[in-house]
Amino acid sequence: MDLWSDPNFPRCIQERLTNFCTDISTIFTYVSASFQKKVQNKIKDLLQQMEEGLKTADPHDFSTYTGWTGIALLYLQLHRVSQEATDLQRALDYVKRTMRILNGRKVTFLCGDAGPLAVGAVVHHKLNNTADSQDCLSRLLQLQRSVLSPDSEMPDELLYGRAGYLYALLYVNKEMGADTVDESTITKVVMAIVESGKNMSAEQNKADRCPLLYEWHKKQYIGAAHGLAGIFYMLMQPGAKVHPEVLSELIRPSIDYVRHKKFRSGNFPSSLSNESDRLVHWCHGAPGVVHMLIMAYKVFNEEKYLKDAADCAEVIWQRGLLRKGYGICHGTAGNGYAFLSLYKLTQEKKHLYRYCKFAEWCLAYGTHGCRIPDQPYSLFEGMAGAIYYLSEVSNPEASCFPAFEL
Numbered sequence: 001m002d003l004w005s006d007p008n009f010p011r012c013i014q015e016r017l018t019n020f021c022t023d024i025s026t027i028f029t030y031v032s033a034s035f036q037k038k039v040q041n042k043i044k045d046l047l048q049q050m051e052e053g054l055k056t057a058d059p060h061d062f063s064t065y066t067g068w069t070g071i072a073l074l075y076l077q078l079h080r081v082s083q084e085a086t087d088l089q090r091a092l093d094y095v096k097r098t099m100r101i102l103n104g105r106k107v108t109f110l111c112g113d114a115g116p117l118a119v120g121a122v123v124h125h126k127l128n129n130t131a132d133s134q135d136c137l138s139r140l141l142q143l144q145r146s147v148l149s150p151d152s153e154m155p156d157e158l159l160y161g162r163a164g165y166l167y168a169l170l171y172v173n174k175e176m177g178a179d180t181v182d183e184s185t186i187t188k189v190v191m192a193i194v195e196s197g198k199n200m201s202a203e204q205n206k207a208d209r210c211p212l213l214y215e216w217h218k219k220q221y222i223g224a225a226h227g228l229a230g231i232f233y234m235l236m237q238p239g240a241k242v243h244p245e246v247l248s249e250l251i252r253p254s255i256d257y258v259r260h261k262k263f264r265s266g267n268f269p270s271s272l273s274n275e276s277d278r279l280v281h282w283c284h285g286a287p288g289v290v291h292m293l294i295m296a297y298k299v300f301n302e303e304k305y306l307k308d309a310a311d312c313a314e315v316i317w318q319r320g321l322l323r324k325g326y327g328i329c330h331g332t333a334g335n336g337y338a339f340l341s342l343y344k345l346t347q348e349k350k351h352l353y354r355y356c357k358f359a360e361w362c363l364a365y366g367t368h369g370c371r372i373p374d375q376p377y378s379l380f381e382g383m384a385g386a387i388y389y390l391s392e393v394s395n396p397e398a399s400c401f402p403a404f405e406l
Ligand SMILES: [Zn+2]
Pocket: 225, 281, 282, 283, 284, 329, 330
């Protein structure tokens, strides 16, 4: 019998020992102060480089993915971490820049008008600019017309489709209060996505195996950016309030269909018809699919999803440091978010350690001979994404994959 359960051992000493052990484990769960300091210094250095580099960036790119809204989102994150008013002010500066150049062509958070409008609504809300915030919000809601139109050619994936609009609505509700966008609007968008998936599944005679199926550019992608994983991830969000029957009868079997495409390595193909185990990116492969699996575990409470998510983490640990750079979409930072999500779910220190090792790689930004992305300072392709990832070090429990996790 151990000391903790021995009834003859003095209770007060048992309690003190228990408290001591809890304290010790708390200390070791946190990232060391010296590593945090190193990261904070690097963030300052990279921010300066980013601001300098942005002087030559495309002035018309307002997007979250490669443009000004992504930078606004980075400063919102830095404000969340530091509570510095100057960070919020910088976010506002970038939001204002986007408002003049919106073009009404796309509707998603990452690549369309919904990103700047949603981020604008949140930044103005935080600054108590009620009228400006409401203006952004009503313009955001006007976009639903094209999203809901059944004859529109709109895809359903995250970057250009309906799921990317749904994210914008859920983001606003998370940041500004649960009923900022009313439930009936969200339900309409959700149902448009579900109907579209049912139609595609029926067209392909897959209703019994994969009742919800989606294509982008004639291909049935699996990954988070263009494929099923990103769409199912959004539909499973508690804020999407999807009917339990839709979850169990349509979404769950479709997720299981995707699960059966898993490679022996633990990775996932980029599309249903692709057999090569090559890409380990958030956009294509395990680093995106892992988030769907974690969400499926939370919603359906079945171990198999957690097991698959853990397998994703292993393949990301083995192959996740990328030559394509340090960014979010197909870079090391985006891959590292898998460890943060698994750490939040399981509290296993292994995942926190792996997050830190990928962060360490980002600390040596630019020294590995990686390819320079087209938009080298942007959130999803470049430096802003690496800074965002590094900034999670001060509170990994509160980490949140930008423009994706809620
Ligand atoms: Zn990508």
